[in-house]
Every structure is written in C-alpha cells, then in structure tokens.
Amino acid sequence: MDFIEVTLKVNADFADIFTAELGELGFNAFEENEEGFSAYIDEAEFSQEAVEEVVNRYAAMVQVEYTIQKIARQNWNEEWEKNFEPLFIGDKVSVRASFHEKPAKAEYDIVINPKMSFGTGHHETTTLMIENQLTLDHQGKRVLDMGCGTGILAIMAGELGASEIVAVEIEDWTVENARENAELNGYATIDVRLGGAETIKGDQPYDIILANINRNVLLEDMPAYVAVLKKEGYLLLSGFYTEDLSMLQERATELGLTYLSHRVKNNWVSAIFKNS
Template sequence: MHTRINIRSDNSEQKEILIALLADAGFDGFEEQPGSLSAFIEADAYDEGVLNDILGGFELTFHKENIPERNWNAEWEKDFVPVTVNQFCAVRAGFHPPVPDVKHDIIVTPRMSFGTGHHATTWLVLSGMEPIDFQGKTVLDYGTGTGVLAILAEKLGATRTLAIDNDKWSIENAADNFSENECTGIELVESSEIETTEQFDVILANINRNVLLARMQELAQHLKKDGVLLMSGLLAGDQEIISEKANSCKLTVKSAREREGWIVLEVIHS
C-alpha cells in the first residue's frame, strides 16, 4: 500500500523543488495537476514529521490518503499518454497503437516505477542518448525504475546492460517491460550497490542529487576510460555542486542540457 500526499500549489518552480526534496525523503512517484502536486510513498515509510519539515518553509497545506496498489495502477493507466522525444523515440503503454515516424518504439507498462518519459529528467536522458554510440557497447543503468533507459540502450545496439534498482516494485515492473520489448541482453539486479568489478562504456544514472553525490566515486570507478556517464534527476541549481564532485573524482562535465528547470549532464573522464 502507498500513501498519497496532495499538496496545494500552483507555482511550477515550487513544485520542481518539492519533487526534488520529497524524492530525497523517499517519495517514489509524483503527479502534477493544475493547482496541486501529488506525491506517493510506501505507507510503512511515510513519516509525517519529515513531510512537515519539508513543507514548513513553503507554508503549504496537504491532504493524505492511503492508496491500494491496484488503484494506483488503474489511475496511471487512465491518464497515461504516449511521450515522444523528437523523432528519436516514443514511450507508450501496450494499449496504445505504435507512434508513427519515430526511430525507436518503447512499450512501458504504467505503474509506480519512475521513468515513463513524462518527467523532464527521463525525457532529457532519452534525448541525451541519441548522439551516443551504443553499438556493441556495455551499459549500466543505475536506478532503472521502469527500465525504459535500458530498453532504449538495447534498441540502440548495446550488447549487454546491467540494470540495477533497490526497489522491489521497480524490479518487477522493469522485468515485465523488458519482456514486453523482447529484450535479451539486460541483466536485472535488485540492489543499491554495484556488485561487480566490471567497467562500462556507458552509465545512465537518473536518480537524484544526494545519491549522485554519494555514489560519484563508485560510478567513476565503473566507467571505462573513454566512457560516457549521463546523470539526471537534477535541478539546474544542482549543476555547480555536481560538477565540483565530478571533478574531485577525475570526471569532467562535457555538456549540460535543461528542460523545465531540470538538467542532464554528460560526463567523461578528465
């Protein structure tokens, strides 16, 4: 069972900041509506004191309710619409017809896991993957969520992808999506650690600022010398601190792109 918090706010910038803060506090799903933001967290992980601390500085009110998982899935399916990233790729549910005039068609079952392309960070990483050469490459998808990035990596020619997530629901969702997209080269692991000594040609990490800061050295160690690391789950204001941490790990930010106040960073070895 999940707990849903509905916060009244009509300020889009404020919503973006709240999503980042709530994600750091363990909330794992978000829905933006006109005049409000809904955030979801596993019921046994909900801490009202932490929520009050976050909202206190904004003087915002909220409404709380418990949502059975089956109702959550129905809610996602009812409102889920396909997402297109230019003519590069489309992310749709299985009950939608294929999106015309895109190079790569991805089917994702809309559940609680993060990563359907609707959020700016997922869209940015999908877009950032287009100029990267995946042909014959190895990939680490760190925090796979729905598995959408791993699926696209395989469609782009990656021969092996290690997809990691520490959330059981995400693992189940990703496994279904890998099967739906007929992926054969993805290894799915439930873990918060990178439990291998392998180095990868490409690392995809769409998580959040705190995890990226804590795991930067580990990600650097698993990136091949001429590899590429795409990082997102970051607000534009996070770029400076992330860049400084990357530099301390002998990584360099090659480029940054922004969408709706969120950014994706392309990082290489210094």
C-alpha cells in the same frame, strides 16, 4: 504492499522544490497536475511528520495545501491508465503504454507499463536523459542504468544497440516492474538487480553509465560509478536542478571526469561527463 499518495496544491514556481524535497524523503513517483502534483511512496516508508516539516519550512514563502490518501497496489494500474498519454522524445522516440496504438513514424518505440515505478518519460529528467542518450553511440556497448525505475533508459540503450545492459533499483517491486517492461520490449536479457551502488562493485567496466536519481545520491555514489566506468566511457547524470550542476561538476572533476555538456528543461538538468 499499499502506497501513500500525497497531493500538493502549490504555486508552479515551488513545485520543483517540493518534488525534490519529497524525493529526499523516499517518494519515488510523481504526477503533475494543473494545481501542483501528486507524489507516491511505499506505505511502510511514509512519515506524515516529515511531510509536514517540509511544508512548514516553506510556509513563509508559499501557500501549500496537501491531502493524503492510501492507494492499494492493485488499483495503481487504473490510476496511471487514466493519465498516461503517449509522447515523442527528440522527434525519434515514442513512449507509450501497452494499450496505446503503435505510432507509424517512430524510429524507436518503447512500451512502458509503469505500475508504481518512476520513469514513463513524462518527467523532465527522463526526457533529458533519453535526449542525451540519442547523442551517444550505444552500438555493441556495455551499459549500466542506476536507479532504473521502470527500466525505460535501459530499454532505450537496447534500442540504440547496446550489447550488454545492467539495471539496478533499490525496491523489489520496481525491479519486478523493470523486468516486466524489459521483456515486453524484447530485452529480457537485461540484468535487473535489486540494491544500490554496492551491487556493481567488481563489475566488468561499462562504456556508458546512466544515473537518474537525485543530487545527494549522485554525489555519494559517483566514486562507485567511476570505479566501473571504462576509460573514454560516458557518465550521464540527472535528477538535479541547474543550481546543483556546479556541485556535480566539481565532484566529477575530483574523480577524473571531464564535463562535456548538459541539457535543461524546467530547471531540471541532465549532464554528460567523460572518463578521460
């Protein structure tokens, strides 16, 4: 399957807005650059009319230029290898590709070959989620990663000592990539499932649930998460902006969760809730 790359040249103040808008259209991988960002989507799901509608909606507020090109799946590795730089998160976690050397001082070393999947740690939401994970005891815990992308958060759970890990994604090629990355990091036992919230119905309760998706999906699926979250268990959410936090807090309260804390980076948020 081939992919469509839409590259937007847009003011930095509006880049996050357009990222969120394209995320609602099904774009699931994003790469920032000096003039804006590039977004990626399966060719079968791409609608140029939908992209144009988003751009036109903001035409009175900001000037936007965009280009569209098709990228063959087999060429994706070459694209990310050009731009994927290793990074440190929380002064403890190294995230790198397999062609980078292992750093000497990393407490946790995660190798990610992302292909077309979202979640290399470079996006603010992934970084924030990992920073929040570092604050929770995962040792011997049962962990669920919804919208797992590359599998990076599930792998992080393994690094932190989780005993059972389930990861869920809606795209078959993303499931394949998450499984590859899990095996690459020594966590072939991670149960990577194809589907959405329906795949976790009836599961044994989880101690920790991770969901880095987007506001609308989180609001819709939060009841399904809570249904399989242990009492005193934790729900970590990201994929939304600071202005959306109160909406997520209200929904969480309705479902019996208690808000604990949140982190912010470039207006993106990751929040921690507890099932009390």
